[in-house]
Amino acid sequence: MNSQKTYTVAIAGLGKRGLHxxxxxxxNPRFALxxxxxxxxxxxxxxxxxxxxxxxxxxxxxxxxxxRPNVFVFCTLPTIRLEFIQAGVTAGVQLIAxxxxxxxxxxxALAITQLLRENGTRSVVSLQHRYGEHYQKVKEIIASGAIxxxxxxxxxxxxxxxxxxxxxxxxxxxxxxxxxxxxxxGQAAGKEKFGDVHASPDYVAGLIHFANGVRGIVECGEGAxxxxxxxxxxxxxxIGAQGTEGFAEVLTGGGWRAITRDSNGVISGPGGMDYAHDxxxxxxxxxxxLDDPAQVHPCNGESALKGFEIMMAIxxxxxxxxxxxxxxxxxxxxxxxxxxxxx
Numbered sequence: 001m002n003s004q005k006t007y008t009v010a011i012a013g014l015g016k017r018g019l020h021x022x023x024x025x026x027x028n029p030r031f032a033l034x035x036x037x038x039x040x041x042x043x044x045x046x047x048x049x050x051x052x053x054x055x056x057x058x059x060x061x062x063x064x065x066x067x068r069p070n071v072f073v074f075c076t077l078p079t080i081r082l083e084f085i086q087a088g089v090t091a092g093v094q095l096i097a098x099x100x101x102x103x104x105x106x107x108x109a110l111a112i113t114q115l116l117r118e119n120g121t122r123s124v125v126s127l128q129h130r131y132g133e134h135y136q137k138v139k140e141i142i143a144s145g146a147i148x149x150x151x152x153x154x155x156x157x158x159x160x161x162x163x164x165x166x167x168x169x170x171x172x173x174x175x176x177x178x179x180x181x182x183x184x185x186g187q188a189a190g191k192e193k194f195g196d197v198h199a200s201p202d203y204v205a206g207l208i209h210f211a212n213g214v215r216g217i218v219e220c221g222e223g224a225x226x227x228x229x230x231x232x233x234x235x236x237x238x239i240g241a242q243g244t245e246g247f248a249e250v251l252t253g254g255g256w257r258a259i260t261r262d263s264n265g266v267i268s269g270p271g272g273m274d275y276a277h278d279x280x281x282x283x284x285x286x287x288x289x290l291d292d293p294a295q296v297h298p299c300n301g302e303s304a305l306k307g308f309e310i311m312m313a314i315x316x317x318x319x320x321x322x323x324x325x326x327x328x329x330x331x332x333x334x335x336x337x338x339x340x341x342x343x
Contacts, residue, residue, distance in 0.1 A: 014038040021279065
């Protein structure tokens with residue numbers, strides 16, 4: 001294990017999230033930015049000047065061919081996943097880091113996973129809110145046993161599914177020790193948001209049965225519960241666990257709170273979504289995994305696949321009007337089927 005190796009990084013997509021990634025990699029001495037890509041020349045030039053990167057190109061595959069980085073990062077619209085994964089694999093990168101959702105259908109997610117497995121390429125999906133101190137505090141309380149035996153994990157957000165549910169499901173799974181889900185039942189309503197770049201039903205809800213008997217409840221979109229303690233609409237997310245002796249939950253934009261067997265009432269603490277804070281450990285753990293294959297990144301693609309399957313199973317359940325067992329095999333693209341099925 002060589003803890004001093006510097007890994008080269010090329011980044012495609014330099015919008016807000018792309019710059020968050022680029023800045024975090026640039027600030028970590030374990031990485032060197034060697035290439036930037038964006039279809040907007042002005043944005044690409046501005047980012048290159050800001051970050052001191054000499055190589056830019058509007059075509060991601062060409063950038064990868066020319067720079068041959070260790071790490072390929074892309075932050076693009078969700079419709080561009082498989083072709084960028086293919087470009088990274090073709091260029092021989094060691095690790096691909098990209099935005100959630102990991103795909104737009106089970107078929108695509110399975111194709112991505114097969115491609116990465118066959119080529120021994122690692123992947124990380126950007127579910128970085130788990131690094132927030134308030135998220136970590138809730139995990140710590142649950143893991144300590146202070147709320148007793150966990151029987152329910154839950155998450156809801158006012159944002160719509162393809163934006164928010166990858167986060168909700170990932171953190172719900174984390175709070176239940178990443179135990180496998182066995183089946184789900186789902187329901188959905190409303191078609192307006194299918195026109196969004198993150199195409200989704202207006203509202204979706206799912207009940208998840210995990211192998212350890214814990215139940216998960218997730219809701220997204222118009223009609224999901226409000227989080228009145230949080231002002232900023234996109235951060236109105238509440239994720240937590242109920243146990244036999246209390247509960248612990250995080251508000252994405254508003255700290256954490258809990259009742260435990262020994263707390264004598266509600267206890268709470270600060271915290272808020274903060275990319276500057278959350279991206280730093282997310283990026284450092286990419287270096288750790290590249291150094292040592294045993295230090296698997298918490299946001300690794302195999303874990304993201306399990307969360308994505310839950311989300312797509314909820315969609316399949318809404319279409320089929322019944323229980324859907326996991327893991328999922330190939331099938332009709334879920335969002336297309338759901339849009340047709342909804343009135």
